[in-house]
Amino acid sequence: MRIGILKAYILKEMNELVRSRLIIMVYLLPTMLLLLFGYGIRMEVTHARIAIIDNDQSHLSNLLTSKFEHSKYFDATTTFMDEGEALRKIKQAQSDAIIIIPAAFEKRLLKGQTTQIGIYVDAAFPSRGSTMESYVQGVILNAASGLIPNATNGSIVINQRTLFNQAMRDEDAIVPGLIGLVLLVAPAIIAALLIVKEKERGTIFNFYASPLTKAEFIAAKLIPVFLLHSLNIFILLLWALYLFEVPFRGSFWLYWVASEFYILVSISIGILISVITKTQIVAVVLTVMVTIIPGFMYSGIIMPISSMVGMSRYEAHVFPVMYYNHILYDVFLVGEGLASEKTQLYLVILALYGVILLGLGALWLRKEIK
Template structure:
């Protein structure tokens, strides 16, 4: 490999990125995506508007109402007395849920008889509706444990403990996955412009006429972007640790090594798209289609891969973001590291992805005028 020529090409790429202000996007885009989605995506529902209709007005019903009033998940309204009015308010999007306590609530409980509580939930958005329903059930079951004495000495008690995300924070569940999404999208978009812009400007003819080989040309394009985005590995790590306060329980060297391999995969996707397209707008649109959409669907941020069924489960294994995000969640929340066979296998798969994609991009690059 002609070291001096390659060095000159790398310096040319860096100076061009500085002159075109593209280097600003190298650092600005990942941080923007991290902050935008890190603060914007929320699975937890807080301050849901809840109407409680207490038809019994007894001691036990008031105790149940107080449980909801002291919950951070609900903003409780008890002034509505009519069920029809409450249903009208939920239809007008002025309420998220309704609880109707029957008139015989206390009497039936004291006699040991079963009683029913009416619960109406706005499920226009199914995930939000399901979360609110779970919260309502949780508060009622918690209240029932204190309202109704144990039936017998042999009653079962559940000692429940959450692992890895003990506080059940959205940030702990979302931010590690966001790093995988950001490091897939940002390097790929920048890399997708590297070769196709030379086709548009006509400067690609300099490569056609030069003694530089295809491997050297791709390396000259890849190295500056790779080095610059390597800094983003540490920047995003600092955002996650100190801005979003996500715990880090694993090996930093595993995080760094896996991230470097993953950036190579991302840049290889961009290089491949840059080779097969002829205009920058097509390259950017195609890159967005093959990175952002699969990145959201199959990164585990919105839905766990284990919950997927049918073809979606197989599709998730096609995209590299699933493998990298498994390693991210391990180093941030679990800390198993390389002692996990799955982590070792996923590192090998990511390396294969980078090798194959970069090889295809180099192979399909033509050093001739069609």
């Protein structure tokens, strides 16, 4: 590696990235993805639109209704329409659930008779439907048990302690995982374009015909993207901390180092794709296919790795996103840092990934016309 040559090449790449406005993509794409997913994806159901048909209009029924009205999960409205009309509201997707309080609700309850509450839930979106169902049931049971005296006799009390995310905030659960996804996709796409662009354009001849070595060429392609995206590590951190207000409990240095390793892995994936493809469009499609889908599936956002069985468990271990996300969740929410052997191991694995992928790229890169 000759430093002067590298410097010249990197300068040229930077110039091109800036002038081709690709630099906008470098900084727009990660932030855009983070904001979109961060604000756009909610695992918990909030503001579910609930119509309560109160046929009783009693003190107790009002008590129950107000429980719904004061819950952050529901936007409850009390209406007097008949069931058919309410169902039509659901069909028009204007209402998500209906709760029907029967006419003699209070009377029966006070007499100790069993009364029936009907719930209709729109389960067209199944997981949302199930969640809504359990929320609604929870509220009703909660309210009901408050009405029954001596209910605690011989009962089991659940003393729950939520670790890492006490407030059970969706942002805390999703945003760190998103950083893992974003830093996989964005650097890979840019890197994938860099070599294949020269192939398509013809400027690759400058590499073929000059004494430039393969290592120098790859380094020249890697370093600019690496430096530019290193800034994204901090930008994304700032969004996470100040926009999404995710706590940060671990070591900043661990976050930084692991992220740099991870970017290296991501760029290496891009370079590898760039080496084996011939046209930019194919390179982009391939990159999207091998990064976005696994990045999302194995990020731990949708499903924790520990819940995976069979093939998907092995696949999760093959994609680097799992290792990085483990560290990410650690630095944001857990804060164990390098004290955990698993974190140490994963950090080493990330570094190995970078080395191996780069090695493959260098091996497959040809300095001649195919």
